Amino acid sequence: QVHLDESGGGSVETGGSLRLSCSVSGYPYKAYCMGWFRQAPGKQREAVAAIDSDGTTYYTPSVEGRFTISRDNAKTTVYLQMNSLKPEDTAMYYCSTNVYGPSAGTWFGNCRFNYWGKGTQVTVSS
Secondary structure, eight states: OOEEEEEOOEEEETTOOEEEEEEEESSOGGGSOEEEEEEOTTSOOEEEEEEOTTOOEEEOGGGTTTEEEEEETTTTEEEEEEOSOOGGGOEEEEEEEOOSOTTSSEEETTEEEOEEOOOEEEEEEO
């Protein structure tokens, strides 16, 4: 069974930084895209960043230049470094990948996502 275990969320002030981690198990991690999504209260879930198997990265415009996604294949872990955080970044952040194949889920960049972890909360105060 696939497990995506997020950690690293917390509360910071505007301008602060956090690094989210997603530990992956039960899955041929290296062959697939990994991504981060977020969902704020009352809003739809949105893609934030993705990284494909060869390391190409994709970002939603609102986080470009502030967030960096990376993967450590030896540790089967994906990271999201978040700098210059803003109150509008407040949300539950979810790690994601493609477990159910090419015909299901949400496209972002060159990646398809249809499986999410339980999430980690990020709160940015003004």
